[in-house]
Amino acid sequence: MNKTVNQKAWFLILPVLILVGFSAVIPLMTVVNYSIQDTFGNNVFFPAGLDWFRDTLQSDRMWSSLRRQLTFSAIILAIEIPLGIFIALNMPKGGFWASFCLVMMSLPLLIPWNVVGTIWQIFGRVDIGLLGHTLARMGIDYNYTQDALDAWFTLVLMDVWHWTSLVALLAYAGLRSIPDAYYQAAKIDQASRWKVFRYIELPKMQGVLMIAILLRFMDSFMIYTEPFVVTGGGPGSATNFLSIDLVNVALGQMDLGPAAAYSIMYYLVILLISYVFYTVMINLDKRDGMK
Amino acid sequence: MAKITFENLAHSYLADPTSPEDYALKELNHDWVDGEAYALLGSSGCGKSTLLNIISGLLSPSQGRILFNDVDVTEAPTAERNIAQVFQFPVVYDTMTVRDNLAFLLRNRGADPTYVAQRVNQVAKMIGIEEELNRKARGLTADVKQKISLGRGMVREDVNALLFDEPLTVIDPHLKWELRTQLKALHHEFGHTMIYVTHDQTEALTFADKVVVMYDGRVVQMGTPEELFERPQHTFVGYFIGSPGMNVLGATVNDSSAMVAGHEIALGRSYGAPTGKVELGIRPEFVRISTEGPGLPARIRRVEDVGRHKIVRLEVGAEKLDAIVGEGVSVPADGAVVSFDPAAINIYSNDWRVAPKGEVAA
Numbered sequence: 001m002n003k004t005v006n007q008k009a010w011f012l013i014l015p016v017l018i019l020v021g022f023s024a025v026i027p028l029m030t031v032v033n034y035s036i037q038d039t040f041g042n043n044v045f046f047p048a049g050l051d052w053f054r055d056t057l058q059s060d061r062m063w064s065s066l067r068r069q070l071t072f073s074a075i076i077l078a079i080e081i082p083l084g085i086f087i088a089l090n091m092p093k094g095g096f097w098a099s100f101c102l103v104m105m106s107l108p109l110l111i112p113w114n115v116v117g118t119i120w121q122i123f124g125r126v127d128i129g130l131l132g133h134t135l136a137r138m139g140i141d142y143n144y145t146q147d148a149l150d151a152w153f154t155l156v157l158m159d160v161w162h163w164t165s166l167v168a169l170l171a172y173a174g175l176r177s178i179p180d181a182y183y184q185a186a187k188i189d190q191a192s193r194w195k196v197f198r199y200i201e202l203p204k205m206q207g208v209l210m211i212a213i214l215l216r217f218m219d220s221f222m223i224y225t226e227p228f229v230v231t232g233g234g235p236g237s238a239t240n241f242l243s244i245d246l247v248n249v250a251l252g253q254m255d256l257g258p259a260a261a262y263s264i265m266y267y268l269v270i271l272l273i274s275y276v277f278y279t280v281m282i283n284l285d286k287r288d289g290m291k
Numbered sequence: 292m293a294k295i296t297f298e299n300l301a302h303s304y305l306a307d308p309t310s311p312e313d314y315a316l317k318e319l320n321h322d323w324v325d326g327e328a329y330a331l332l333g334s335s336g337c338g339k340s341t342l343l344n345i346i347s348g349l350l351s352p353s354q355g356r357i358l359f360n361d362v363d364v365t366e367a368p369t370a371e372r373n374i375a376q377v378f379q380f381p382v383v384y385d386t387m388t389v390r391d392n393l394a395f396l397l398r399n400r401g402a403d404p405t406y407v408a409q410r411v412n413q414v415a416k417m418i419g420i421e422e423e424l425n426r427k428a429r430g431l432t433a434d435v436k437q438k439i440s441l442g443r444g445m446v447r448e449d450v451n452a453l454l455f456d457e458p459l460t461v462i463d464p465h466l467k468w469e470l471r472t473q474l475k476a477l478h479h480e481f482g483h484t485m486i487y488v489t490h491d492q493t494e495a496l497t498f499a500d501k502v503v504v505m506y507d508g509r510v511v512q513m514g515t516p517e518e519l520f521e522r523p524q525h526t527f528v529g530y531f532i533g534s535p536g537m538n539v540l541g542a543t544v545n546d547s548s549a550m551v552a553g554h555e556i557a558l559g560r561s562y563g564a565p566t567g568k569v570e571l572g573i574r575p576e577f578v579r580i581s582t583e584g585p586g587l588p589a590r591i592r593r594v595e596d597v598g599r600h601k602i603v604r605l606e607v608g609a610e611k612l613d614a615i616v617g618e619g620v621s622v623p624a625d626g627a628v629v630s631f632d633p634a635a636i637n638i639y640s641n642d643w644r645v646a647p648k649g650e651v652a653a
Contacts, residue, residue, distance in 0.1 A: 181378040184349055187369040188376055189396040189443060199384045199395075 035260035052261035062262065064237070065245040072152075072241060073220040076159045080216055081209065083160070084167025088175055089201070091168070102172075105165040117229025120158040124230070144231060148238035151231045155239060158226060163216060170212045174205035207284060214277040218270060242266060293359040293451040293484060295323040295346065300355035302341055308353065316341045317508045318355070323501075325360075326482040328475075330499035332489060334531070338508040339488050340456065346486065347454055348372050359451050375444015376454040380461055381436030385429040389420060392428050393442050410446055417477065418442045434466045441474075445483075452484040459494065471498055492532050504528045520574070521635070526642045529572050535602060535613045537637075538578070542571040544638055544645075552608035554587050559633035560647035565640040572644075575602070577635035578614035582623045586630035594622055605629065 038048040056062055087105075092098040108116075124144050126132040135142040144154040178200065186196045224243035227233065233240040233248070240248075246266065250259035302316040311317060316338040323329055331339040344350035345357060348369035356365045364372055384392050393411045402410075415421045418438045423431065428439060437458055444453055455474075459467045475498060478485055489495050495502050496516040503513045504527070511525040512518075523529035523537060530536025542549045547561045549571050556571070580589075580603060589605040589612060596602075596618075603614045603622055607629065614629065616622065638645045 179380065179382075181380060181382045184347070184369070184376065185378065185382040185440070185443075187349070188347070188374065190370040190399045191395070192399065195399065199386060203384075203386045 031260045031263055033260075034256045035264055038257055048257060052257045053265070056258055056261045056265065059258075061237075061245065062242075065240055065242045068238075068240065069221060069242045072155070072223070073217055075156055076163070076220050077213060077216055079156070079160050080164045080167050081213060084164050084212065085171045085205070085209075087164065087168040088171035089197070091172055093176075102169070105168055107165075108162050109165055111162070113225035114229055116158065116162050117226040120154060120161075120226070121230045124154045146235050148235055151235060151239050154230060155227050158230065159220065159223070162226070163219070167212045167216065170208040171205055174208035175201060178204045207281070210277065210281050210284065214274065214281075217277075218274060221270060221273075294325040294361070295452065295484065296356075296358040296361065297321045297323075298356040298358065300345065300352050300357060302338075302345060302350065302352045302354075314353075315508055316345070316352075319510055321510070321513070323484070323486075325484055327500045328478050328485040328487065328498060330487045330489060330495035330502045331505060332492060332495040332502055332531070333505035334490055337505040339505050341508075342505070343376075343454055343456055343486065343488050346452065347374050347376050373447055373449050373451045374454055375441070375447070375450055375452075376456065377437060377440045377444070377458040379457045381433050381440060383428040383431075383436045383439050385427070387428055388424070389415075389426055389428055389431070389439055390424045392439050393424075393446055396443060397446055410448075414442045414446050417445065417481070419473070433461045434463070434470055437462065437470065445477075445481075450483060452486055455485070455487040455489075457489055458487075459489075459491075467494075474498065492534075496532070502532075504531065506531075522644065523572065523637060524644045526570065526572060526639050529574075529637070533574055533576075535575055535615075537572045537574050538612050539639070540571045540573075540607065540610050540612065542569055542638075544569050544571070549636075549638070552587060552610065556587070556631060556636075557633055558636055558638070558647075560649070562638050562645050562647050565638060565645045567641040568639075570639040570642075572637040572639055573631045574635060575613040575615040577632040578612065579630050579632070580605075580614055580616060580620075580622060580627050581630070582627065584628055584630070586628040589627050589629045591622065591624075591627055 035052050036048060036050070037045040038051070039045045091101050111119075123129045124132045124142075126136045126143055132142060132144075141147075142150050144151045182200045182204075183196065186200060191199070222243060223241060224247070227239050227241060228244055228247075231239045233244045243266075246259060246262050249255050249262060297319045300316070300319045301314050303314045305313050308314055319342075331342060333339045341350065345352050348364070348367060348371075352365065356363055358364065359372065384395065387395070390411055393414055394407050397407045397410060411424075412421070415424055418441060420435060420438050420442065423435060428436065431439075441453070441458075444450060459470060462470060471494065474485070474487075477483070487495070487498050489498075496519075500515065501513055502516060502519055504511050504519065504525075506525065506527040512523065512528045514522075514524075519528055519532050523532070526537070526539050529539060540551050542551045542556075544550075544558070544562050544565050546563065547558050549556045549558055551571055579586075587607050589607045591603060591605055592611075593604040594601055595604070600618060601616050601620070601622065603616060605612045605614060605627065612629065638647075
């Protein structure tokens with residue numbers, strides 16, 4: 001087919017460009033603007049070069065937040081992925097109970113973040129919370145507001161409660177797409193339950209598990225509301241994750257320059273990791289496509 | 292390798308079957324000979340997959356017994372039956388190499404590694420995939436994957452039967468022929484009992500020693516391709532096998548003559564006086580068309596030239612009739628008269644064939 005060249009066609013995408021400009025590019029550019037300028041007030045700015053980036057990279061506080069953040073993501077991934085697969089493997093295959101399980105498991109996913117935070121904030125309190133009070137009555141020294149370990153325990157438990165369902169639902173979808181013939185072949189080949197999992201179920205779930213890991217990593221790496229409501233970053237700075245630290249810099253101290261540099265680097269890290277995941281997934285698809 | 296015996300075998304997917312219609316597989320008594328190739332042929336939903344799943348042990352029959360070499364295996368799990376099954380879509384363990392795929396069962400049984408290595412090479416040679424042994428199973432073509440599934444079954448030397456569930460569905464046409472030929476060669480060379488499910492008559496007729504035609508949950512005929520062609524026991528067999536299928540015309544039969552559309556046809560054999568719905572079956576290959584002479588007056592509706600021969604679609608009275616004539620034969624424009632080869636006529640009563648007097652039961 002012959003296509004006529006008409007550069008005026010660019011005008012057709014102008015509305016989209018304007019919308020995207022207002023919704024994404026302009027706010028982002030404001031941040032970029034702040035990150036390379038300094039001010040002594042009165043709305044007078046002067047260029048600061050890459051000083052804010054240098055400062056942020058040399059800040060111990062940022063590095064310890066990053067360490068905490070990575071530790072948190074690693075822990076919840078290490079729990080939620082295997083647990084989600086385990087739940088998916090043990091869910092009913094069909095009928096009323098399958099639907100029932102699906103609905104019950106979706107419930108935590110539908111609760112807003114700050115509500116989840118509030119629920120656990122109260123749930124864990126020693127004076128009135130079911131969990132905190134019960135543990136205290138059992139003689140266990142538990143107090144998430146004073147003990148760093150307890151605070152971590154509460155946050156991890158909360159995240160597992162909130163998000164394992166997502167992994168389980170994805171894994172369940174992956175499992176349901178495996179044709180029965182595979183299980184029949186495995187029976188004929190006298191494969192053990194473990195080998196069925198290792199050589200049939202796991203390879204077939206690979207795609208959805210990659211998505212689950214990506215989603216859970218990104219979400220947990222950006223987590224803010226829940227720890228903010230439950231611990232507010234405390235006790236001390238034990239649960240001061242990157243986003244909480246960033247908000248402290250930006251709104252607590254009103255250090256807009258360093259905060260802007262901080263958020264740009266934060267954003268780039270997430271972008272980088274997502275890109276790596278994306279590349280891996282696309283390559284998996286390609287390998288599958290070559291039949 | 293084994294003889295397979297079915298004793299009063301029947302299956303219903305309902306918990307509490309009452310009428311014969313509730314049965315997906317109606318009562319079956321048969322002995323399948325060791326080392327023969329059987330094809331289960333029938334349209335979708337006729338019960339052939341149900342029967343196959345009962346043989347492989349994926350399904351437990353509602354009644355009756357199934358025996359391998361006179362040993363009751365009705366309740367034995369699939370793993371203990373030593374059967375191999377090739378499915379409609381290739382089932383391979385994607386993440387393993389071809390070699391590991393073939394060795395999977397032997398390793399699951401805890402066989403000696405040197406034996407495993409030797410046996411895998413042997414099987415790879417039998418099915419001709421030695422080249423691919425070290426490749427990952429993922430990314431191979433469908434026909435190679437089907438060979439791997441077959442090979443996975445053949446690694447056990449004590450295999451009782453090889454089952455094929457429409458294995459060529461996803462294979463390209465030119466490879467279909469090649470793979471089928473290879474299957475036949477394997478069968479000749481190693482003499483496994485093979486059971487092949489298909490709805491494609493060409494596949495069934497070229498592959499099997501015995502073709503088992505199923506219709507509505509029942510085995511309507513089991514026989515060699517010639518028997519199915521010459522003496523279809525049921526009108527379904529008549530029109531399911533052959534292209535086009537057998538012509539079935541309503542008739543009244545009195546001893547050795549039949550009346551079709553008001554004309555008498557000599558049958559050459561004596562049938563007594565069959566009752567019920569009586570029909571005359573004649574394959575298109577044995578219908579002759581001429582312009583005059585004795586026979587049934589017919590009207591030509593259409594002529595289809597398929598290259599090797601012509602298919603003539605006719606009408607006799609209100610009924611349709613097909614005939615196959617050679618390329619060189621000219622077909623009259625109108626007013627044709629058809630006659631049938633008496634030896635090729637079969638008489639049916641309520642869809643089942645009536646044996647003429649004096650015929651030795653097959």
